Amino acid sequence: MGTDVEQWKDELYGTDIRDEIERFAEEGWESIPDDEQDAWFERFKWYGLYHQRAGQESYFMMRIGPPSGVLEPGQFRRIVEIADEFSRGPAENPEFGNGWIDVTTRQAIQLHWIRLEDVPEIFEQLEDVGLSTVQACGDSWRNIVGCPVAGKDKHEHVDAETLANELHDTFKKNEAHSNLPRKWKVSVTGCDEGCGQGDINDLAFEPAEKEIDGETVTGYNIRVGGGLSRNEPRLARDIDVFATPDQAVDVAGGISALFRDHGDREDRYNARIKFLVDEWGPEKLRETLQVEYVDFELHTAGDDLRESYSYNAGEADGKHDHVGVHEQVDGDYYVGLNVLVGRIGVDDAYDLADAAEEYGSGEVRLTQRQNIIFTDVPESNLEELRSEPVLEEYSPDPHPFQRGSIACTGTEFCSLSIVETKNRQVRFARWLKENVELPAGVENFHIHLSGCTASCAQPQIADVSLRGMKTRKDGEPVEALDIGLGGGLGEDPQFASWVAERVPADEVPGAIANLLENFAEGRDSEHQSFREFVAERDDEELADLIEPEETEYDDPYMHNTKRTWYPYAEDDDMDASPAPARADGTPITSDD
Amino acid sequence: MPIALRTLDDGAWISVNDSRQVSVSDVWTLSRGVFCDCEPAYVLLEGFFDADVDGRVVVTGAVGQCLECGTRDTIERLPVGRMVDGAFCPYDPECVQWGVEPDGERS
Ligand SMILES: [Zn+2]
Numbered sequence: 236m237g238t239d240v241e242q243w244k245d246e247l248y249g250t251d252i253r254d255e256i257e258r259f260a261e262e263g264w265e266s267i268p269d270d271e272q273d274a275w276f277e278r279f280k281w282y283g284l285y286h287q288r289a290g291q292e293s294y295f296m297m298r299i300g301p302p303s304g305v306l307e308p309g310q311f312r313r314i315v316e317i318a319d320e321f322s323r324g325p326a327e328n329p330e331f332g333n334g335w336i337d338v339t340t341r342q343a344i345q346l347h348w349i350r351l352e353d354v355p356e357i358f359e360q361l362e363d364v365g366l367s368t369v370q371a372c373g374d375s376w377r378n379i380v381g382c383p384v385a386g387k388d389k390h391e392h393v394d395a396e397t398l399a400n401e402l403h404d405t406f407k408k409n410e411a412h413s414n415l416p417r418k419w420k421v422s423v424t425g426c427d428e429g430c431g432q433g434d435i436n437d438l439a440f441e442p443a444e445k446e447i448d449g450e451t452v453t454g455y456n457i458r459v460g461g462g463l464s465r466n467e468p469r470l471a472r473d474i475d476v477f478a479t480p481d482q483a484v485d486v487a488g489g490i491s492a493l494f495r496d497h498g499d500r501e502d503r504y505n506a507r508i509k510f511l512v513d514e515w516g517p518e519k520l521r522e523t524l525q526v527e528y529v530d531f532e533l534h535t536a537g538d539d540l541r542e543s544y545s546y547n548a549g550e551a552d553g554k555h556d557h558v559g560v561h562e563q564v565d566g567d568y569y570v571g572l573n574v575l576v577g578r579i580g581v582d583d584a585y586d587l588a589d590a591a592e593e594y595g596s597g598e599v600r601l602t603q604r605q606n607i608i609f610t611d612v613p614e615s616n617l618e619e620l621r622s623e624p625v626l627e628e629y630s631p632d633p634h635p636f637q638r639g640s641i642a643c644t645g646t647e648f649c650s651l652s653i654v655e656t657k658n659r660q661v662r663f664a665r666w667l668k669e670n671v672e673l674p675a676g677v678e679n680f681h682i683h684l685s686g687c688t689a690s691c692a693q694p695q696i697a698d699v700s701l702r703g704m705k706t707r708k709d710g711e712p713v714e715a716l717d718i719g720l721g722g723g724l725g726e727d728p729q730f731a732s733w734v735a736e737r738v739p740a741d742e743v744p745g746a747i748a749n750l751l752e753n754f755a756e757g758r759d760s761e762h763q764s765f766r767e768f769v770a771e772r773d774d775e776e777l778a779d780l781i782e783p784e785e786t787e788y789d790d791p792y793m794h795n796t797k798r799t800w801y802p803y804a805e806d807d808d809m810d811a812s813p814a815p816a817r818a819d820g821t822p823i824t825s826d827d
Numbered sequence: 828m829p830i831a832l833r834t835l836d837d838g839a840w841i842s843v844n845d846s847r848q849v850s851v852s853d854v855w856t857l858s859r860g861v862f863c864d865c866e867p868a869y870v871l872l873e874g875f876f877d878a879d880v881d882g883r884v885v886v887t888g889a890v891g892q893c894l895e896c897g898t899r900d901t902i903e904r905l906p907v908g909r910m911v912d913g914a915f916c917p918y919d920p921e922c923v924q925w926g927v928e929p930d931g932e933r934s
Pocket of ligand 1: 863864865868869893894895896897898
């Protein structure tokens with residue numbers, strides 16, 4: 236199964252792919268030999284290009300991953316300009332128009348409808364401002380996630396930004412780590428709020444202190460083997476290692492090399508390091524790392540700060556996200572803006588770029604809750620910034636249902652997804668805001684919608700977890716969602732338990748409304764969080780609290796959206812697809 | 828003529844001769860006993876593995892879930908289409924697949 240991919244990678248992978256992309260771009264889409272397409276599309280991923288799903292052939296998704304989501308002044312605007320010029324599809328999306336950027340849960344940006352012929356020009360424009368798509372997809376070091384307000388944050392204990400950048404500089408285009416058995420997701424957290432979400436990454440650096448030779452040193456505890464995909468969610472496991480900031484890059488390289496050499500290359504389903512940790516246990520992993528992959532004595536774990544983790548934790552205290560106005564260590568402010576389901580149309584994006592430059596430093600940082608942050612806003616600019624019209628929609632003070640919504644790409648573009656996601660989640664949030672009262676004191680309520688078990692929307696760590704499914708309603712297959720409850724990170728992370736399965740998508744808003752009503756009636760007091768409420772009950776009790784029902788909510792995506800070439804096109808039939816197309820958009824007819 | 832047959836993108840597709848032909852997320856109709864005790868069973872396929880060709884019939888392993896009884900299981904050698912003059916002709920997921928034996932002819 237994995238042997239084809241391993242063979243293609245053996246033949247040509249890593250930085251060598253660049254010349255081939257340039258060559259195909261020069262000669263046009265049709266120059267990719269028919270019998271080599273699978274191989275090339277697999278390789279293109281290493282340069283951040285992902286071939287879109289069936290019905291959209293010759294169009295690509297492009298991913299740009301800045302470490303810790305930090306876009307320096309000018310970089311956000313450049314991405315918007317690229318989206319404006321190159322990311323336009325053959326049909327409109329009814330919620331978002333045509334031309335937008337998507338902020339992802341791993342602090343990257345995704346553009347769609349990219350044509351191979353435009354890629355060299357786009358690469359040049361990105362490199363011109365210090366950005367790159369290298370290793371954004373494919374079997375290697377992905378974008379390094381971490382505290383997006385590192386360097387500015389009052390909650391910071393270790394300099395996470397420096398380490399994230401060192402890791403980025405060391406392991407991007409690093410031949411020894413270019414070809415791993417599978418994707419490799421790394422997180423660096425430096426704060427006491429846990430906003431790096433290390434628990435769900437392959438390799439996590441978490442802030443810690445350790446007494447070494449009579450002195451207290453701040454550095455990182457290491458966890459390995461977290462991840463949410465494939466119905467096999469795992470929390471990263473403590474391997475009892477403390478790394479000083481000086482050791483951190485070597486430890487990361489050691490574990491990456493261990494994965495390179497010992498990960499399963501025979502079976503891609505079993506390749507992620509979480510399965511190796513399952514098989515070996517953390518002790519054997521530590522021992523192998525010590526004996527074979529580092530040339531210094533590893534410290535045992537130090538004292539961590541997990542007790543105070545509040546990010547995405549679903550508990551009553553602490554910050555759950557970066558939305559809002561927050562003072563920085565230097566007395567300026569950072570302003571977190573809500574981006575519903577992570578998508579920003581290009582016109583709004585230009586306005587946001589203007590505002591970031593006018594009122595702040597021009598930096599725009601991306602968060603793991605699909606939001607953006609302006610940094611370095613002087614106190615005297617706050618009021619004017621808040622009165623900018625574009626901040627009405629991208630608000631620092633959004634309604635909880637909008638603030639809490641996350642959605643993955645879905646059947647609009649993704650091969651894996653089972654259901655439509657982003658437009659649906661926008662409609663869910665709108666309906667809930669208009670029709671449902673949140674129980675007293677509930678300011679954060681996270682609803683994550685993922686189209687499939689790959690779990691890109693991180694559904695298992697939300698108050699309400701939604702996962703794409705199908706069911707039969709009135710004799711017809713329709714799009715449906717599994718509903719899970721009570722997930723969250725924090726000191727004691729917990730994955731949601733899937734208590735209601737195959738709920739027709741048009742009955743889900745009604746189910747959430749009823750659930751919240753039952754929560755308001757049944758909670759101990761107004762101080763009890765939803766997560767605490769769920770933790771006190773077993774799955775059967777919880778299932779009874781979800782009462783799916785049809786409401787006024789109207790769902791236009793109940794049909795098999797995957798069987799369309801584009802779910803929102805006027806004629807959405809696969810046969811009406813304009814793909815594949817030449818660089819100018821004219822369809823290429825197949826006559827073979 | 829040799830056929831290039833493989834699953835792609837974490838089992839989201841079956842590729843036949845470098846063309847993505849069979850996708851996950853369709854509901855397949857299977858007769859009783861092939862997957863669970865429902866008659867017929869409506870099974871959402873969520874991932875493919877071990878695509879193979881048996882004579883002219885393309886068969887695959889799949890992970891799926893029955894939409895009625897909720898059974899989640901794997902299925903071996905499900906026929907998903909056949910080769911006719913070197914071209915792949917997909918079966919219709921909504922037509923009952925009576926069996927999954929290697930030379931299984933569909934109804
Ligand atoms: Zn069944």
